Amino acid sequence: MIGRLIKYGVMFVVLVLMQVLVLNQVQLSGYINPFIYVLFIMLLPVSTPRYLLLILGFLIGFVVDIFSNSLGIHAAATVFIAFVRPFVISSISTREEDRNEYPGLRQNKFSWFLSYTAIMVLLHHFVLFYLEYFTFSHFFLTFLRVLLSSVFSIFIIVLSQFIIFRE
């Protein structure tokens, strides 16, 4: 229990710092801004109580918000994906035996993890970017930003699973 607490605590801090110190400074062409702290919500054990999932989701979004002066925007996006996570997991896991307690890459098939990452990241980025721009006058431009940033986020998240977040 304590070990798990420390593991997820370290993951929280590392992901937030990675996000605000490295990835928020990567400014490719002004369109792409990957957000990988989504990984924290994605990797929580499947049996995590839903209220805890929501509270942790709010917390990580709120901390990123404070660092990037965008109060509420990240929190709204992370609470949303924390809420839909159980539905996403149950909808992409076809058979009962597919389901693993840990939704990481090592414990699951590559195709399962890829579609899980893609759905979660796209949902998060949609809420985030449309809240941030909050105007439909740039509808297609924002859409482009969502897609490009999502591709980068998905790529980095999958890559990170190969490199660091292995148990």
Place this chain on the structure above:
Amino acid sequence: MRSLIRYLLKNHAFVLFVLLEGFALTMVFNYNSFQKATYLNSASRLTGTVYNMFHSVTGYFGLAKINRELAGENARLRSLLENQPGYFLSPDSTSSTQLQNDSVFRFITAEVINNSVNRPLNYLTLNKGRKQGIKPDMGIISNRGIVGVVGQVSESYAMGLSVLNQRWSVSAKVKKNGYYGSLMWNGTDYRYATLAEIPLHVDVAIGDTVVTSGYSSIFPEGILVGTISDFTRPDGENYYAIKVKLFVDFKSISHVEVVENTDRQEIDELDKTLKNDRQAN
């Protein structure tokens, strides 16, 4: 009542979701009242310290470029000084500069420890705060031109809105004829801003310089902004749509100066009395 409680307990996830999402959205749409809380933005002690520590490492990478820029600016300032007849350089390097006859501006140097260019609302964090005399609503400039304005200040850090922030605009004028309008950013390209409210009869050309107007008490008059790169006459409007290429490269900004107008309080008081008069009539 009991069935209501049972319902809430059964759907506690949904209820909590609605509560948290509602709270987050309230913060988004009431940004003003929440942004005023200095502990909830990048100027707070925790975030400022994290950015500062990180910057103390990464800051070294840009030193060669910064040195080059400083040397260039020294040369420019010296040539300005030499060409000013009757101006003597006092041995005491006082930070007060008499830029205009009627108002005194004071400059405080600071380093940018966090900055963004690709959000619709871009902010920067400076490594100086209240202790060094920085107050909200002071202007931020660099050696190439205007950068932004200070928003929130904590004990030793400050958060500023850059020109690339759609919640802020600044009064700017075309240098050659003095017609002024407001400079805004449209949220797409960090190299360009838009100058609005220049009437159609004014003579503008591509390549004209745009400088600050000095009508606000934030910036001195004549701080560089950019050059006109394109302009159109929108149908049915009396004003040009002017695209301005900014002098400051917001992607590589490192050292800035915070401008304090020491007459600021007086100007603001005067403005207030004028406003009150208008309301009384």
